[in-house]
Amino acid sequence: MLVGGYFGERGQVAGPGGGPAMLAGAPAVSYSVKRVDGVVDSLDNYRGHVVLVNLWATWCTPCRDEMPALENVYERERTRGLIVLGIDQGESATVAGAFARHVGVHYPILLDEEQRYGRAYAAIGLPTSLVVDRSGHIVRGIDGQLTLAQMRDAVEPALR
Amino acid sequence: MTRSVALVAAVGLAVAVFAQDFFPAWPGFHTWQYAGAAAILMIAVAGYVGAASKGKDGERGYRLLLAMGGALVIGMTGLASGLLGADTLTIARAPGTVVPLPDLDAAAFFPNADAPSISQGDAEILLRRRDGSTLSVPAHGRRFVGSFALEVHPQTAAFIDARDERGDHLTVTQPTGTAFLSPVLLFPSSVQIQGQTLPADTFATPAVHRRVQAMYFSPTAGASTRVHQMVGTRAAILFAVDDESGHLVNGGLGVAADGSEALIGGIQLRPAIGSYPALVISAVPAPLPLVIGGIGLLAGLVWAFAWPRAQTPSELASALPRAT
Numbered sequence: 001m002l003v004g005g006y007f008g009e010r011g012q013v014a015g016p017g018g019g020p021a022m023l024a025g026a027p028a029v030s031y032s033v034k035r036v037d038g039v040v041d042s043l044d045n046y047r048g049h050v051v052l053v054n055l056w057a058t059w060c061t062p063c064r065d066e067m068p069a070l071e072n073v074y075e076r077e078r079t080r081g082l083i084v085l086g087i088d089q090g091e092s093a094t095v096a097g098a099f100a101r102h103v104g105v106h107y108p109i110l111l112d113e114e115q116r117y118g119r120a121y122a123a124i125g126l127p128t129s130l131v132v133d134r135s136g137h138i139v140r141g142i143d144g145q146l147t148l149a150q151m152r153d154a155v156e157p158a159l160r
Numbered sequence: 161m162t163r164s165v166a167l168v169a170a171v172g173l174a175v176a177v178f179a180q181d182f183f184p185a186w187p188g189f190h191t192w193q194y195a196g197a198a199a200i201l202m203i204a205v206a207g208y209v210g211a212a213s214k215g216k217d218g219e220r221g222y223r224l225l226l227a228m229g230g231a232l233v234i235g236m237t238g239l240a241s242g243l244l245g246a247d248t249l250t251i252a253r254a255p256g257t258v259v260p261l262p263d264l265d266a267a268a269f270f271p272n273a274d275a276p277s278i279s280q281g282d283a284e285i286l287l288r289r290r291d292g293s294t295l296s297v298p299a300h301g302r303r304f305v306g307s308f309a310l311e312v313h314p315q316t317a318a319f320i321d322a323r324d325e326r327g328d329h330l331t332v333t334q335p336t337g338t339a340f341l342s343p344v345l346l347f348p349s350s351v352q353i354q355g356q357t358l359p360a361d362t363f364a365t366p367a368v369h370r371r372v373q374a375m376y377f378s379p380t381a382g383a384s385t386r387v388h389q390m391v392g393t394r395a396a397i398l399f400a401v402d403d404e405s406g407h408l409v410n411g412g413l414g415v416a417a418d419g420s421e422a423l424i425g426g427i428q429l430r431p432a433i434g435s436y437p438a439l440v441i442s443a444v445p446a447p448l449p450l451v452i453g454g455i456g457l458l459a460g461l462v463w464a465f466a467w468p469r470a471q472t473p474s475e476l477a478s479a480l481p482r483a484t
Contacts, residue, residue: 122257
């Protein structure tokens with residue numbers, strides 16, 4: 001895991017070709033961007049929680065299909081310290097916000113118009129999910145749609 | 161081998177090897193012609209060393225052995241880096257990515273970029289080594305790490321801001337680029353238009369099911385083209401917007417100049433054109449033997465030509481005034 005050894009205090013993570021799975025063990029990058037409600041927020045603000053980061057976009061069918069399960073795991077595990085953080089890639093607040101309201105999600109959704117999270121997390125497609133532990137390190141990086149069971153399996157070790 | 165020929169060979173050898181540090185990316189250093197020329201110069205120096213060590217060039221010849229030894233060390237160091245060193249490698253990556261560099265025991269951090277930073281084109285690449293130390297390589301700058309030279313060469317890039325007809329921001333993806341979710345085009349390919357070779361790239365806007373080809377026109381290229389709408393004084397991009405089956409959509413061909421917005425094929429496109437750094441890694445001579453050889457060469461030349469020689473008893477005697 002050569003790349004994992006080089007993520008010092010700057011916290012930038014990524015690398016071509018390997019996808020998000022190669023990021024396990026690295027500190028999680030954080031950028032300040034707006035949420036759909038207009039408040040500036042970032043991944044760093046959730047330090048101390050286990051964060052299931054979900055990179056998504058409204059045009060991405062698997063992302064849309066995945067959202068009810070994300071909402072479900074968020075509602076079930078939030079009392080244990082889990083935060084689901086949706087990070088929309090490249091879309092406006094009106095588009096992403098309207099869709100999130102339509103689906104009925106309650107977890108925070110960031111708007112990454114410049115797609116910086118997507119590049120830093122080496123996304124090779126959408127959706128891309130990452131589990132970040134309470135200390136801000138990436139536990140797992142996963143490419144593709146997850147089922148509710150897969151989400152719970154992914155976050156459970158970090159929640160213990 | 162005469163002294164003068166050996167001196168010319170020694171100095172020529174040093175110049176040829178030290179040139180690797182000044183022009184590290186020149187591919188000629190890794191050719192057989194360069195190695196052959198260096199070998200010939202080394203043979204000339206070695207020939208003189210053989211003769212001088214037998215006393216055939218007197219005391220000055222003995223003193224020059226230090227300089228010639230230094231030249232041979234320099235030559236061997238340069239020959240080794242030229243023959244055994246890796247060919248020059250150019251690494252162009254999307255903003256925000258990290259590239260492991262195992263040979264340097266380090267990783268290169270390509271900086272994040274937005275429209276202003278692409279326009280300014282002054283981003284620098286950060287190198288983080290395993291021991292935690294960092295080294296920044298500025299645009300047009302050069303840094304040395306062991307027997308490698310690192311240079312940053314700005315390359316043409318464009319930050320693409322894409323919106324739908326209502327003005328809502330669109331995700332830009334590059335399924336075939338170095339980063340899937342990057343709105344920064346690096347133009348890795350080229351196309352021929354009206355006899356001109358133009359940098360080209362592609363991206364997609366999946367929300368509106370469009371694939372877009374982008375062709376870069378520098379101000380010079382734009383001024384000499386007959387492409388409709390081309391602005392000759394500013395860099396511009398010619399966009400061709402296709403549907404998902406690869407057919408050009410209605411109104412899908414158009415030009416957007418640097419910083420200007422254009423509605424092309426139902427997408428509002430605003431490119432910020434400038435540059436983004438690529439990292440160029442070249443093998444250079446190992447610094448320690450190069451320094452040792454250089455000191456030997458200079459010290460030997462000074463010793464041989466600028467240092468007063470100790471006079472022999474016969475010379476001293478001849479220098480004394482004779483009694484009459």
